[in-house]
Amino acid sequence: MSETSQNSRILAIETSCDETSAAVVEDGRTILSNIIASQVDLHAQFGGVFPEVASRRHIEVIHAVVQQALEEAHMGLDNMDCIAVTRGPGLVGSLLVGVNMAKGLALARNKPFLGINHIEGHIYSLWLTEHVDEIEFPILTLVVSGGHTELYLMTDHGQYQHLGGTLDDAAGEAFDKVGRLLGLPFPGGPAIDKLAPSGSATAYKFPRAVMDDGYNFSFSGLKTAVSRQIKHFDKARLPVEDLAASFQTAVVDVLVAKTARAAEAYGVTAVHLSGGVSANKELRETMQTQLPLPVRYPPPILCTDNAAMIGAAAHWHFVNGRRDTLNIDVIPSLQLI
CATH class of the missing domain: 3.30.420.40 (ATPase, nucleotide binding domain)
Known part of the structure; x- marks a missing residue:
């Protein structure tokens, strides 16, 4: 097209x-x-x-x-x-x-x-942002939201190759579920994003699922691991900040690793993030730090x-x-x- x-x-x-x-x-x-x-x-x-x-x-x-x-x-x-x-x-x-x-x-x-x-x-x-005049195909686009976690190679307008997606919970869905486990307000994503900088991302070693040569994602096991960890604490003494930080970093690590691998394999000109979770500060910063090519995302609205x-x-x-x-x-x- x-x-x-x-x-x-x-x-x-x-x-x-x-x-x-x-x-x-x-x-x-x-x-x-x-x-x-x-x-x-x-x-x-x-x-x-x-x-x-x-x-x-x-x-x-x-x-x-x-x-x-x-x-x-x-x-x-x-x-x-x-x-x-x-x-x-x-x-x-x-x-x-x-x-x-x-x-x-x-x-x-x-x-x-x-x-x-x-x-x-x-x-x-992304075509509604200030980056529009810089966009050149092929582009790797990560759509990450409450209902979707999908990687697409976009070679032209309307031309997509689906590289991989979530096998269970979407990333945003996992944020909401873990937020609920931690007693945070709905939606869980923004609440965890706000709370995580106050905690330690290394306090708990949560799993990074489906870290193989493919481009699929899985977050249900991570949610379960957080749930099991929470059971070790009295509700009044729950280390919410550390749990939020460790969980968020586990999600970001998987998203960034898969995206970086695909970007290199397909020789794209840039990586585009979109969807509700693309507003996550740690995801944006980590993606920009670890990828040697432009990483673009829309404003929060x-x-x-x-x-x-x-x-x-x-x-x-x-x-x-x-x-x-x-x-x-x-x-x-x-x-x-």
């Missing part, structure tokens, strides 16, 4: 999990608006995302979020060239809310419609789920002539390739 000279102005919608987001993106690079209604406080009481609650909340706020995105961009639906939405992967109920909203808008205004892969959206979040990244990905499909019919359905386990 090569770049063309055609311009685009896209209204994008993202409702794959627990953020209701709408954005207006121009030419796949410029964010005219990016509204995100988070449900973090709503799900904190459950210690994780409750799917039925998430979908109901999407229904309640999606009209207002879309309207706000258009107003902030100082435009209306008639100014849009295309309506794009996350089709999958994600929670089926949440996805349906966004897809049905996008279909309705596309039908009402007779606009082209595109269903976009959520993971591809994360990858294209574009790390978590947002509609701007869906608009950025949609641009490259739109300008190369792709159009989806309104009878497509959501695919909760949608694969990128």
Whole structure:
């Protein structure tokens, strides 16, 4: 999929999990608006995302979020060239809310419609940053979030080779589960990231799983090891800082080792980090220190789920002539390739 000279102005919608987001993106690079209604406080009481609650909340706020995105961009639906939405992967109920909203808008205004892969959206979040003019293929991209830990070789726009992924828990999922074990607030990733610098990363020797010649990941054993270590302490005397630091370093070591090995094997020009866990300070710093090539990542607002990244990905499909019919359905386990 090569770049063309055609311009685009896209209204994008993202409702794959627990953020209701709408954005207006121009030419796949410029964010005219990016509204995100988070449900973090709503799900904190459950210690994780409750799917039925998430979908109901999407229904309640999606009209207002879309309207706000258009107003902030100082435009209306008639100014849009295309309506794009996350089709999958994600929670089926949440996805349906966004897809049905996008279909309705596309039908009402007779606009082209595109269903976009959520993971591809994360990858294209880098095209919304100041690094965009420096990007040259091939690129190694690590998508690391609450639901995904995947390594892709990207040789051109829309051209991906899946090198490996998680065999069980995603890295972000492991952060949330360990955060819950440590009594930290949901989501666990930001809480552990904030707490870890106060602890010792060498206090506990947690396992680094699947450290072989492949590019797959595994974090369930690490979570279990932390759980077993916690049982050695009274709850009131739990060394939370040391446990958080040792756990986080174990995750980062595996992510960096696999990424560095793949980057060398495939001769890439740069490594791109995306997804919620790409906001982790230790991951960013370690990756930059240990890899002898540019390591890029989006600002925090574009790390978590947002509609701007869906608009950025949609641009490259739109300008190369792709159009989806309104009878497509959501695919909760949608694969990128």
